[in-house]
Amino acid sequence: MTRPIGPAPAVILVRPQLGVNIGACARAMLNFGLTDLRLVSPRDGWPNADAGPAASGADIVLQHAQVFDTVAQACAGLGLVFATTIRGRELVRRVVTPAQAAAEFHGLPGAGGLIFGPERTGLETEDLAVAHAIVTIPVNPDFGSLNLAQAVLVTAYEWFRQGSDAAEAVLVNHEGPAPHEELEGLITAVDAQLVGNGYYNPVAGRAAAARLVMRNLFTRPQYSAGEVRTLRGIVRGLAKPRRG
Structure with missing residues (x-):
């Protein structure tokens, strides 16, 4: 398989509740070449002893994880930022699939980011407002139950899979979104x-x-x-x- 090119997107977990879930997300990330994990106000603090065993060897992701107070702070240094949710709430935003988001990431000159919400409630409108667009994972309409690590895995897989075959940036003479x-x-x-x-x-x-x-x-x-x-x-x- 062709390996991905360009900066890998950051994974931003907003108010994650359980250390085991953070560890499972780290495992999913490293499977597909993502290492930039950013945590926004984790409920049980950080570091968390439960994260290590759940990461199953993805220690490098946990060791370099960064903690922030707000979603906006966690997005520092990133250009294009997508928020993952099953609904757009009242905001006007583009809604794309993980495959479409991956194609846009590969066309960026710098790193982008993926925002994931808390396990039980998902992202609030104020969290979504920080992102440029929304990613929605197509699932069975009769049973759309993905856990946090599964959502991270699907989006990370799409970025890895496309590799150097990803689409070029859509806009001509555009330097990419500002940090x-x-x-x-x-x-x-x-x-x-x-x-x-x-x-x-x-x-x-x-x-x-x-x-x-x-x-x-x-x-x-x-x-x-x-x-x-x-x-x-x-x-x-x-x-x-x-x-x-």
Whole structure:
């Protein structure tokens, strides 16, 4: 089989509950060449003694696992980020299969990421809002019960399987999505300006919903780093117009 080329995607487990499940995910990852494991607020803390036996030898993944407080922090350094869920909630997002996501990862100049939710509840809308698009695994409509490690395994397998035969990037003359921390900087700058201008209406209690829509507008297009810098310049220009 052709081995994968290009940076492997990171696997981000959001609020995982059991160490054995984290270990099983590490095992699934290493089977298909993924080693970048990122944990967001694991319920029982980290390290977790139960993870090692469940990893069945995938110790390198566990040893280098990183822990973050938020999903946005865990996406630092990543370009294209997919969130895995069986439903899109109220967000406007592209929905792709694991095979389609793998093809897009192979067309990236840098690393991407896959976000997986807690075992019992899945991802919240606020978690999904950080991602550019959604991955949904096609399953039997009469029994769609995949556990966390199975979901990681299916998506990792698709990335590995496609290898160098993956599709090229769709956009011409596009350098790829900006690192996530740069996009977060843009969103934070816009939010601060909106707060300063009194855009949010605290009386109506719609600030959280308005922020979610605003994040959606900036995340979905997969802006490049240059485009993000241009947008930040536009924000500064609107806040402090140049004098003639």
